[in-house]
Amino acid sequence: MSIIEIENLTKTYRVYQKQEGLVASLRGLFRRQHREVEAVRGINLAVEEGEFVAFLGPNGAGKTTTLKLLSGVINPVSGTARVMGHIPWKRENAYRRRFALVMGQKNQLWWDLPAQESFRLHQQIYRIDPAQFERTRDELTDLLKVRDLLRQPVRELSLGERMKMELTAALLHSPDVLFLDEPTIGLDVVAQHNIQKFLKHYQAERNITILLTSHYMKDVAALCKRVVIITQGRIEYDGSLSGIIDSFSGHKIITLQFAQDDAIDNMDRFGDVLEREPPRAKIRVPRAAVAKTLAAILAEHMIEDVAVEDPPLEEVIADLYASVDDAQAARERPPAEDPVSQ
Amino acid sequence: MSPTSHPANPERPQYLRVFLTFARNSLVRDMTFRVNFLIESVAALSWMIANLGFYLLIFTFTDSIGERTGWGQYEFFVFLATTMLVNSVVQAFFMPNAQEFSELIRTGGLDFALLKPIDTQFLISLQRVNWSSLINFVAGAILLAFSVYQLVTRADNPLHLTPAAIILYPLFVACGIAILYSLMVSLAATSIWLGRNQSLYDFWFYITNFSRYPMEIYNGTFGLPLRWFFTFIVPVLIVVNVPARVLAQPLRPDTSLGIAMGLFGIGATMFCLAASRFVFRRSLLSYRSASS
Numbered sequence: 342m343s344i345i346e347i348e349n350l351t352k353t354y355r356v357y358q359k360q361e362g363l364v365a366s367l368r369g370l371f372r373r374q375h376r377e378v379e380a381v382r383g384i385n386l387a388v389e390e391g392e393f394v395a396f397l398g399p400n401g402a403g404k405t406t407t408l409k410l411l412s413g414v415i416n417p418v419s420g421t422a423r424v425m426g427h428i429p430w431k432r433e434n435a436y437r438r439r440f441a442l443v444m445g446q447k448n449q450l451w452w453d454l455p456a457q458e459s460f461r462l463h464q465q466i467y468r469i470d471p472a473q474f475e476r477t478r479d480e481l482t483d484l485l486k487v488r489d490l491l492r493q494p495v496r497e498l499s500l501g502e503r504m505k506m507e508l509t510a511a512l513l514h515s516p517d518v519l520f521l522d523e524p525t526i527g528l529d530v531v532a533q534h535n536i537q538k539f540l541k542h543y544q545a546e547r548n549i550t551i552l553l554t555s556h557y558m559k560d561v562a563a564l565c566k567r568v569v570i571i572t573q574g575r576i577e578y579d580g581s582l583s584g585i586i587d588s589f590s591g592h593k594i595i596t597l598q599f600a601q602d603d604a605i606d607n608m609d610r611f612g613d614v615l616e617r618e619p620p621r622a623k624i625r626v627p628r629a630a631v632a633k634t635l636a637a638i639l640a641e642h643m644i645e646d647v648a649v650e651d652p653p654l655e656e657v658i659a660d661l662y663a664s665v666d667d668a669q670a671a672r673e674r675p676p677a678e679d680p681v682s683q
Numbered sequence: 684m685s686p687t688s689h690p691a692n693p694e695r696p697q698y699l700r701v702f703l704t705f706a707r708n709s710l711v712r713d714m715t716f717r718v719n720f721l722i723e724s725v726a727a728l729s730w731m732i733a734n735l736g737f738y739l740l741i742f743t744f745t746d747s748i749g750e751r752t753g754w755g756q757y758e759f760f761v762f763l764a765t766t767m768l769v770n771s772v773v774q775a776f777f778m779p780n781a782q783e784f785s786e787l788i789r790t791g792g793l794d795f796a797l798l799k800p801i802d803t804q805f806l807i808s809l810q811r812v813n814w815s816s817l818i819n820f821v822a823g824a825i826l827l828a829f830s831v832y833q834l835v836t837r838a839d840n841p842l843h844l845t846p847a848a849i850i851l852y853p854l855f856v857a858c859g860i861a862i863l864y865s866l867m868v869s870l871a872a873t874s875i876w877l878g879r880n881q882s883l884y885d886f887w888f889y890i891t892n893f894s895r896y897p898m899e900i901y902n903g904t905f906g907l908p909l910r911w912f913f914t915f916i917v918p919v920l921i922v923v924n925v926p927a928r929v930l931a932q933p934l935r936p937d938t939s940l941g942i943a944m945g946l947f948g949i950g951a952t953m954f955c956l957a958a959s960r961f962v963f964r965r966s967l968l969s970y971r972s973a974s975s
Contacts, residue, residue, distance in 0.1 A: 354971060414794045415972050434696070437800035449795035453712045462708065465701045466801050494715070 342426075344518065344550050345388035345411065350420035352381040352406050380406040382574035383420065388552070393544050395565035395582075396554040399662045403574040404554040405444075408520045411552070412442045424518055438467060440518040441511035445526035448507055450495045456506040457491040460513060467514040474513065481509040484539055501532030508536070512543070521553040525560055537563045558655055570658070572665040582654070590657045592625050594650045595635065600643035611638060620645075625652070696801040702809055709812040723815035727774075731767060731819050735826070738763060752899040753932045757837075759897070760830035761931040766895050766923045767823030769859045773867070774816035780808045781867045782884070785874035791973030804963050808868055834931065842931070851945070852930045858952040859922035863891070865959035866917070872959075872966035894919040897927075918951040 358374040360366065381403040388394055396404040409415050411422060413429035413436070422429055427436035450459040457478075464474040482488040485505040495503060504524060511519070521540075525533040541564055544551055555561055561568060562582060570578040570585070578585060594615065599605060602619035611634050612626035626634045631649060638644070651657075713720045738759065748754040754762065784807050787793040796806050834842040870886060893913045898920050901910035913920040925948040 409794070409972055412794070412798060414797050415970060416968060432797065432803075434800040437798060442794070442798055444794070447790075447792060447794065449792075451708060451712070453715055454708055458708050458711065462701070462704050465697060465704055466799050466806075468697065 343387040344390040345386070345422075345424050345552070347384055347386040347407075347411075347422045348420055350381055350384045350407070350410060350422055351379070351418045352403075352410060352415065353418050354378045354380055379574050381410065381417075384571070384574075384576055386569065386576065386579070388550060390550055391548040392567060393551045393553070393565045394567045394569060395561040396552065396569050396571055397561065397658065398554075398571040402571045404571050405522050407571070408442065408522050408552060408554065412440070412520055413437070414442075438514060439516055440520065441514070441516040442520045443507055443511045443522065443524055445504065445523035448495075448503065450503070450506055450510060452496050453494055455492045456495055456498075456510070459495070459510060460491075463510055463513050469514055477513055477515065478509065481512055484542065485509060485535070501528050501535075504528060504532070504536065505539075508539070515547070517549055519549055519551045521551060521555075523555055524553070525555060525557055533557065533559070540564055558658075562654075570661065572662055573669055577661065577665055585661075586651045586654065586657050589661045590652050591628050592652055593628050593631050594623055594625055594652055595631070596623050596646075596648040596650070597621065597638065597644055598646035600645055604642045608638075698801075698805060701801065701805075705810050706812045710814055713814050720815050723813075724818045727771075727816055728818050728822060731822055735763065748897060749899050749902075752897065754897050754899065757830045757833040758931040760826060761834070762897060762923060762927040764823045764827035764830060765856065765859075765927040765930075767819050767826065768856060769863065769923060770891070771816050771819035771823060772860050773863045775813050775820070777808060777864050777867050778816075778887075779811040779813045781871040781887075783811060784808070784871040788874050788970065789973065793970060794972055797967070797970075803967065804868065804960065808864070831930070844930075848929055852926050855926035855929055855945070855948055858948050859926060861952045862918055862922050862955045865955035866890070866919070868959040869962040872963045875966040875969050890917060890919055894922045894924075898924050918955065921948045921951060 354377070355375045356378050357369075358376050360369060360374070380401075384403075384407060396407065398404050406415070410417050411424055411429050413432045416430045425436065425439060427433055429436065450456055451462075460474075460478055463469070464471070469477070479488065482491060482505075485508065487502055487505045487509070490498060490502055490506075495506065498506065508524065524540075525536055528536070537560055540551070540553075543549075544564075551564075553560065553565065566581060568578070568580065568582050568585065569576055578588065580588070595612070597605075597608075599620040599622070605614075605617055605619055605622040608614050608617075608622050608624055612624040612630075614622060614624050616623040624634075635647070635649075742756045742759075746755060748759055784793075787796065787807070793807075796803055799806055831842070831844070835844060867887065893909070898910055898914070901907065901913075901920075910920065921944070925944055929945070
């Protein structure tokens with residue numbers, strides 16, 4: 342049995358549509374325009390124990406909503422989910438003792454107190470054995486290199502240090518499942534890297550199951566073998582990171598270094614020219630035509646160097662988001678915003 | 684150290700121990716902002732002293748509040764001390780949390796409370812303690828002791844403190860606190876539906892204002908409906924009236940009216956606690972968790 346099982350999970354929000362202008366605002370006091378926003382539209386997903394899965398998707402795609410549903414913070418409209426056999430939104434203590442949620446944009450530590458006071462509170466709420474608590478705390482803060490900051494009020498920590506404390510707090514009770522919602526948002530490259538390194542190490546050592554959302558491809562590439570792409574509340578892709586390019590990009594990028602500068606002038610015949618820096622050029626050609634195109638170019642020109650690469654992952658994913666948006670716009674008939682008045 | 688530490692059931696949260704840590708952390712925090720703490724204490728105390736001065740002034744014009752109500756100066760000061768005790772506890776333990784609750788809902792910070800393997804209402808309604816408000820508890824206790832002493836030792840018709848009164852007084856004070864707590868939790872929970880409820884504090888003041896006087900003053904065409912409303916619908920009138928009466932007007936508990944009032948007080952407390960729990964749970968179902 343999978344450790345996380347999601348079937349047809351759906352969540353919609355009713356959102357008040359505020360009209361522009363004073364008169365409309367006054368009218369809004371009596372008649373409100375509401376719109377149903379479908380944050381998650383029938384998601385199916387199974388995650389096995391010990392997997393490290395990334396949720397990718399543009400803002401508002403439903404990644405965070407999915408994590409919140411799995412944490413039992415909000416209730417779904419329909420569908421089911423089971424995590425370690427528990428239905429999350431029942432919020433049973435037996436479930437809540439076994440998972441943790443870390444959100445990069447929200448903090449749970451007492452702002453004016455040193456982090457260690459919040460940790461002590463966690464020890465009591467989760468009923469962690471005192472000796473084990475101290476061991477875990479020291480181990481985590483050593484790994485994250487924040488042990489000497491334990492006595493400093495949280496408000497005086499840097500963003501990166503605070504995030505590390507948040508992670509420590511979430512892991513004190515040794516959860517079996519961990520949900521990470523953009524844990525590296527707003528952090529500098531070094532702090533990002535440290536947190537990646539920590540997560541990789543921690544996950545490998547304990548074999549816990551982690552779901553991560555992030556906008557940083559580096560996080561994902563460093564940590565996750567499996568990637569789930571969510572856009573507009575639906576799963577569009579579920580597989581390996583490299584598989585994204587195979588599935589969604591039909592192109593390769595060929596970089597050519599010519600012997601003469603003027604050779605690049607007639608490259609348009611072979612494919613889309615992306616860059617012209619004589620004597621160098623980059624062209625994009627359909628994957629199937631790479632061999633034929635290269636042969637044709639070699640037959641006509643003197644070439645000093647050549648490289649064939651996949652397009653950058655970010656670009657492929659951005660194209661994918663855009664194509665889903667277009668498809669959605671085409672699918673939905675004109676009344677995209679069914680105004681429901683109350 | 685803690686009486687709740689039964690290793691028998693590790694799933695059961697240790698509520699007392701967690702609460703003591705809340706109280707401790709709040710005190711540590713208050714001490715970080717020492718001057719603020721001092722100002723808050725002084726402000727709370729001066730307001731009570733001014734209030735007391737006002738009633739002293741009133742009693743230079745009259746011997747009792749209303750005719751044949753039994754609320755002479757020291758009886759009334761027992762009433763006033765009871766108000767201070769009840770309000771200081773509410774302000775120390777519940778008020779900061781109710782305010783915080785509506786902020787947690789608006790910012791989505793409630794997420795973290797929902798994750799913890801402990802009762803959410805307990806966590807939300809008790810995690811902050813405003814220690815400076817407890818100075819009024821001390822002031823109230825002193826005023827109570829002084830007034831009761833005056834009543835017991837006066838030459839004319841001295842008060843006899845019965846064991847029943849001594850046991851029932853703290854019980855009904857606790858009931859009063861529980862009623863106000865329930866009211867506050869219910870009010871705060873409405874912010875889940877309203878998105879923002881900043882009138883909470885004002886609303887609270889308007890309602891509890893009615894609890895600060897003996898119920899005999901609510902008389903006549905306007906008074907009786909008010910008395911009825913604040914006894915049976917929003918039972919804030921019994922919060923102070925019942926315990927103060929038990930202590931200062933001992934003739935009443937023996938009469939049928941006194942017993943009925945006491946029973947009603949206990950019933951109303953149970954009902955309020957159950958209702959607030961219901962409202963709180965219902966409100967959580969509608970929690971949307973602000974976006975992050």
